[in-house]
Amino acid sequence: xxxVLIGAGRLATNLAVALHQVGHDIxxxxxxxxxxxxxxxxxxxxxxTDRIDKLPVRADAFILSVSDxxxxxxxxxxxxxxxxxxxxxTAGSMSIDVLAHARHYGVFYPMQSFSKERxxxxxxxxxxxxxxxxxxxxxxxxxxxxxxxKAYPLSSADRQYLHVAAVFxxxxxxxxxxxxxxxxxxxxxxxxxMLPLIDETARKVHQLTPVEAQTGPAVRxxxxxxxxxxxxxxxxxxxxxxxxxxxxxxQRTALTK
Numbered sequence: 001x002x003x004v005l006i007g008a009g010r011l012a013t014n015l016a017v018a019l020h021q022v023g024h025d026i027x028x029x030x031x032x033x034x035x036x037x038x039x040x041x042x043x044x045x046x047x048x049t050d051r052i053d054k055l056p057v058r059a060d061a062f063i064l065s066v067s068d069x070x071x072x073x074x075x076x077x078x079x080x081x082x083x084x085x086x087x088x089x090t091a092g093s094m095s096i097d098v099l100a101h102a103r104h105y106g107v108f109y110p111m112q113s114f115s116k117e118r119x120x121x122x123x124x125x126x127x128x129x130x131x132x133x134x135x136x137x138x139x140x141x142x143x144x145x146x147x148x149x150k151a152y153p154l155s156s157a158d159r160q161y162l163h164v165a166a167v168f169x170x171x172x173x174x175x176x177x178x179x180x181x182x183x184x185x186x187x188x189x190x191x192x193x194m195l196p197l198i199d200e201t202a203r204k205v206h207q208l209t210p211v212e213a214q215t216g217p218a219v220r221x222x223x224x225x226x227x228x229x230x231x232x233x234x235x236x237x238x239x240x241x242x243x244x245x246x247x248x249x250x251q252r253t254a255l256t257k
Contacts, residue, residue: 003060027056030048034049
């Protein structure tokens with residue numbers, strides 16, 4: 001397929017490279033800055049631009065991979081004069097209707113954390129798709145299949161909850177690592193000592209439910225340990241509050257299983 005990519009960030013980079021590697025023609029890459037557009041375009045043999053009016057008028061798919069804040073405005077500009085083309089956005093939390101200025105529009109959302117430096121394997125990433133019509137949905141499924149991704153049709157309404165869940169599983173979990181590192185740093189302990197524990201915790205939920213895999217003083221109701229930990233954190237009240245609220249919710253969850 002001939003594909004125009006709107007955006008040159010982390011997700012856009014991974015997606016463009018993956019599509020290019022399996023033979024799709026990335027004909028153009030747009031970014032607000034020419035340098036970003038050029039960096040990605042060079043990797044996939046595309047034409048870079050920082051002007052929407054210089055993008056091709058026709059392609060098999062226009063994929064918008066920009067920030068949620070910018071998506072609605074950029075979508076309106078890109079669709080204008082190209083209303084008969086097929087458009088996708090890649091945002092987890094945005095409705096399909098942000099592209100409703102077009103005749104054919106949909107969602108192509110790979111649920112993963114991305115970086116430009118470490119390219120992902122799309123064959124192990126769940127990819128959630130939606131289409132305003134069957135032609136658009138089939139195009140999304142074909143694109144997913146071409147990069148060996150497992151595609152799941154999902155409505156915008158349900159995808160909102162998927163994205164909330166992903167924030168808990170990824171962003172909040174990673175922030176807990178940051179809090180752990182903060183506690184350790186105060187006492188001169190290297191955060192890397194936590195890595196085997198983090199890795200084993202992640203491996204366990206491949207075989208057990210998160211509730212079944214839960215360990216620690218809160219789930220055992222060892223309140224003497226919980227109280228002692230809160231005393232240790234008394235000089236950092238925000239950490240003490242987080243610790244206490246997490247402990248309470250772990251206990252609540254344990255009672256409902």
